[in-house]
Amino acid sequence: MKRFSLKKVTSLLATSLLALGLLAACSGDGGSSAPAGGGKGDKVIKIGGIFDESGATADVGEPYAVGERAFFEYLNANGGVDGYQVEFTGQDYAYDTSRAQQVYQSLRDRHDVVAVLGWGTADTEALRQQIINDKIPFFSASYSENLKDTGSESGFNFLVAASYSDQGRAMLEWIAETHQGSFPVDVALIYHKGHPFSESPIKDIKDYADEHFSGVINIVPDIEIELGDTSPQTTLQSWARNNSVPDYAIINYTWNQTRNVIRDARQLGWDTQFTGLNWTAGEGLIPVGSDNQQWVEWLDGFVGVITHAFPNEDLPGMAAIHEYLESKDMKVEDINQKFVQGWTTASVMAEAIRIAIANTDGNVTGPDIRVAIESINDLDLGGLGANLSFSSDNHAGTDQIRLGQLKNGEWVMITDYFGVSDKR
Structure with missing residues (x-):
């Protein structure tokens, strides 16, 4: 030290x-x-x-x-x-x-x-x-x-x-290591196509899955939802008509749109394990208000990348x-x-x-x-x-992240710091 x-x-x-x-x-x-x-x-x-x-x-x-x-x-x-x-x-x-x-x-x-x-x-x-x-x-x-x-x-x-791409790669590692059940698992990437921030890691996540998790992780067709679409249920319904509900989804938005997507997916009956990169995670994912308990229920179990402490x-x-x-x-x-x-x-x-x-x-x-x-x-x-x-x-200071999970409205760390450099 x-x-x-x-x-x-x-x-x-x-x-x-x-x-x-x-x-x-x-x-x-x-x-x-x-x-x-x-x-x-x-x-x-x-x-x-x-x-x-x-x-x-x-x-x-x-x-x-x-x-x-x-x-x-x-x-x-x-x-x-x-x-x-x-x-x-x-x-x-x-x-x-x-x-x-x-x-x-x-x-x-x-x-x-x-x-x-x-x-x-x-x-x-x-x-x-x-x-x-x-x-x-x-x-x-x-x-x-x-x-x-x-x-x-x-x-x-x-x-x-850690870069968004390294965060996404690490999330794939966690999915492959912790999934309980049969393989391959279906993983959907949810983002705003054409938006520099939201789309930034998508190709790298797909390439990493192809290179390291063939037969283990199946990246399904993208779920493209614009940041300004505050009621994305129609897009989710349209996507589900042509695809099976994914086992996992990796989201790259900030708090507001992340919660909108999960809310509408839950209302449609999706049992997907939702995960997200660092700007999806944090206290503000659950809004404060009279319907707070409903949000707690919709967002329960969400896993997010944690780059910095609470x-x-x-x-x-x-x-x-x-x-x-x-x-x-x-x-x-x-x-x-x-x-x-x-x-x-x-x-x-x-x-x-x-x-x-x-x-x-x-x-x-x-x-x-x-x-x-x-x-x-x-x-x-x-x-x-x-x-x-x-x-x-080397202008990238680290590839290390933690993962946190929402449990009954509270964030709980479920990993120590780790990164793709520890896995490969």
């Missing part, structure tokens, strides 16, 4: 940051302004954020953005990174790719950021060449396999969780989150797993900043942060996510 030394303000803060794998020293009061990247005397590092807080994926995007902001607020309140404040400026792009371009240009030109924490698949992939030209490292909340490329197309993109888990990395919440008169019940996901992503950027400051004596640029990220090896996140390792030829 990788350990780092910290300057202490309080023993709790030091312990919390150690668990997060940060070398954030708690001395110096920082600065209120800085030139691009924050010069040595300015004590400011500028980071940008691109959020979906009002668009099609805001159900998960809004708490993720809140978690990112909360981390930097907490970090700066406790001295920043080696005395440097992190100026985090972000904007809501409402899941509009053209708007994301405008936000990015504003962050680059008006705010002089040296790195960006982004959001969606379509916009992140659209920005790939531009961030290479601008030499601005980018942590997206998209885990598209396309962003793993370290060559000319994605040389400044980094994945801080707030109620007893983990070393949760100590800093608890301290932040207490400072705001909040409780863990006031946040969710996507908040933790955003917080953790921001903490990895803080570690890269820490390394870059040490390497440059504080005059940090985008290329410096890229070099810093590529030097991270087995970064311990205190259990908030899988340990991360990068290099110049």
Whole structure:
């Protein structure tokens, strides 16, 4: 396990940051302004954020953005990174790719950021060449396999969780290992055809099934449901007229559409074991309301990919989150797993900043942060996510996931961390 030394303000803060794998020293009061990247005397590092807080994926995007902001607020309140404040400026792009371009240009030109924490698949992939030209490292909340490329197309993109494709491959491994009954089993893939996020892992999942599970897993015809189709029962009925109800289904949406699909399938009598990738999973899958118990029944047994911890888990990395919440008169019940996901992503950027400051004596640029990220090896996140390792030829920090299952409305972990690299 990788350990780092910290300057202490309080023993709790030091312990919390150690668990997060940060070398954030708690001395110096920082600065209120800085030139691009924050010069040595300015004590400011500028980071940008691109959020979906009002668009099609805001159900998960809004708490993720809140978690990112909360981390930097907490970090700066406790001295920043080696005395440097992190100026985090972000904007809501409402899941509009053209708007994301405008936000990015504003962050680059008006705010002089040296790195960006982004959001969606379509916009992140659209920005790939531009961030290479601008030499601005980018942590997206998209885990598209396309962003793993370290060559000319994605040389400044980094994945801080398992790619969607690796998540889907791992789900196939779990199905093959745990299925009780005869083989082959029928597995349906449910997604929005033509939507960059939703369709991202589909071909890779199919290829993996063909390569490793011939005669074990049968990928049946796709179930294509648009993200905006809030009553997909007609599509499900039409599909079922030509196909048998699948044994398993792998869904790649966010909370809202995932629950719509499962609700309508259950109302049609489907006994399918529904599963989903990471944005399907979390507390928000079950809506709060008068019909909550009905949703609990429809969604019971759902299995989801868990890339980051839940707030109620007893983990070393949760100590800093608890301290932040207490400072705001909040409780863990006031946040969710996507908040933790955003917080953790921001903490990895803080570690890269820490390394870059040490390497440059504080005059940090985008290329410096890229070099810093590529030097991270087995970064311990205190259990908030899988340990991360990068290099110049590996921008995918991990392929490790856990699986969680909804049981009577509560999430229960049913696996430890595992990945396709453990299986092959």
